[in-house]
Amino acid sequence: MVYSEKITLKTKGFCDIINITERVSHILKESPIERGIINVFCTGSTCGITIIEYEEGVLKDLQRAMEEIAPADRSYEHNRLLGDGNGFSHVRSAILKPSISVPVLDGTLALGTWQEIVFIDFDNRHRDREIIIQIVGE
Ligand code: ZN
Numbered sequence: 001m002v003y004s005e006k007i008t009l010k011t012k013g014f015c016d017i018i019n020i021t022e023r024v025s026h027i028l029k030e031s032p033i034e035r036g037i038i039n040v041f042c043t044g045s046t047c048g049i050t051i052i053e054y055e056e057g058v059l060k061d062l063q064r065a066m067e068e069i070a071p072a073d074r075s076y077e078h079n080r081l082l083g084d085g086n087g088f089s090h091v092r093s094a095i096l097k098p099s100i101s102v103p104v105l106d107g108t109l110a111l112g113t114w115q116e117i118v119f120i121d122f123d124n125r126h127r128d129r130e131i132i133i134q135i136v137g138e
Contacts, residue, residue, distance in 0.1 A: 001077065002030040007131040011047075011121035015063045019054050019090055021116045027133050036108045036137015041099035043130050046089035046123040048096030054116040066092050066122070072092065082134075089122040096120065104137055 005027045007019060024040055040049050052058060069092065076087020100117065103110040111117075121127055 001035065001136075005133045006031075007133060009119060009129040011119075011123075011127050011129055013068055013121050013123040013125045013127055015123045017052075017059050017062070017121045019116050020119050021054075021109075021111070024117055024133060028070075028104060028135060029107065031040065031135050033104060033137040035137045036104045036135060037101050038104050038109065038133065039060055039099055039116060040090050040117055040136045041132045041134070042119060043132065044093070044098070044121075044123075044127070046086055047119065047121045047127075047129060049094050049100050049117065049119055049131070050096055051102075051111070051115045052118055053101055053114040054118065055106060055114075062109040062120075069095065072124070084124075086122075088122045089124055092122040096122075098109045106134065 007020060007023050012019065028038060050063060056061050057101050070088045072088045078087035078090055118130060
């Protein structure tokens with residue numbers, strides 16, 4: 001079967017990293033699915049989903065790496081064409097990707113001890129966000 005649910009978030013933008021593991025896990029527990037796969041997908045072109053150890057140092061390291069890969073102060077064609085100033089946000093989002101999948105075993109997320117699911121908002125302003133959780137299994 002397929003079980004779908006949504007998570008809504010208010011973010012600060014500018015590489016705001018939000019741990020959504022508990023909320024995803026809660027949705028999985030409310031579903032009848034014991035074995036399958038869960039997909040976590042954000043519906044935005046300036047955000048991303050990944051898995052990371054949720055520890056202050058590595059979160060800062062990831063934010064710095066994103067600044068190095070797609071610096072906010074570089075000139076972007078997107079900014080020239082649309083004037084919304086978030087070219088760096090779109091590039092970071094495309095590199096990180098909008099979704100991740102995690103196996104579901106015995107009704108729980110098969111994450112490693114230090115793996116946490118995070119939503120990252122790369123936009124250049126605060127945003128209201130929606131994340132789609134889709135669980136496929138039996
Ligand atoms: Zn834009």
